[in-house]
Amino acid sequence: MDTLLSSSSSMVVQSPLPPVRTIASPSKVYSAAARFSSTPSVNGFRRNHLQLPRPFTFSTVPKFTVRCGAGVREIKESEFQSTVLESNRPVLVEFVATWCGPCRLISPAMESIAQEYGDKLEVVKIDHDANPQLIEEYKFTDCRP
Known part of the structure; x- marks a missing residue:
């Protein structure tokens, strides 16, 4: 030292x-x-x-879809009036988008609710991107990027 x-x-x-x-x-x-x-x-x-051992290449990412289970039905704008507004029983409406991570995460829970309460409740999904007028009418903005 x-x-x-x-x-x-x-x-x-x-x-x-x-x-x-x-x-x-x-x-x-x-x-x-x-x-x-x-x-x-x-x-x-x-x-x-x-040096990298091989050239770096990009691969395509699989496109995700939100699919309906046995108890959940996907509807369009034309069916909204008769299915939701004129229904004799309560209707749970889920607005979904294929690019929305939380929508994909909640999908199994919605299917479980549809199966468990199928006799008392109807569960439907509405695609955010395919039904822009309906989304605008009900001012649903949570799924937008």
């Missing part, structure tokens, strides 16, 4: 860090760079880049 003495005071400071180690041969440093492809030098230094 090094000791530093100050001439202006009687303080003694000890260095907590170990001495810096040096590398004897710079060729050993660059031997590990053999796995990298080098580009032309910039200001005397070589810039090394990692």
Whole structure:
């Protein structure tokens, strides 16, 4: 450990860090760079880049759909009046979109409700993108991006 003495005071400071180690041969440093492809030098230094084993390609993402189970029925704007507004029993309406993550998450719960309360309640789904006039009329905006 090094000791530093100050001439202006009687303080003694000890260095907590170990001495810096040096590398004897710079060729050993660059031997590990053999796995990298080098580009032309910039200001005397070589810039090394990692080579990927194969070219990176994009793949298509599968399109998600919201499908109705046995107890849930998907309706359109033309069916809304007769199915929902003129129904003899309560109707639970779910506005869905194929791109909406929460819509896909709640879908199994809606199907469970439709099966459990099928004799007392009707459960229907309305596609947000396919029925824009109905969405605007009822001012449903929760699924919009």
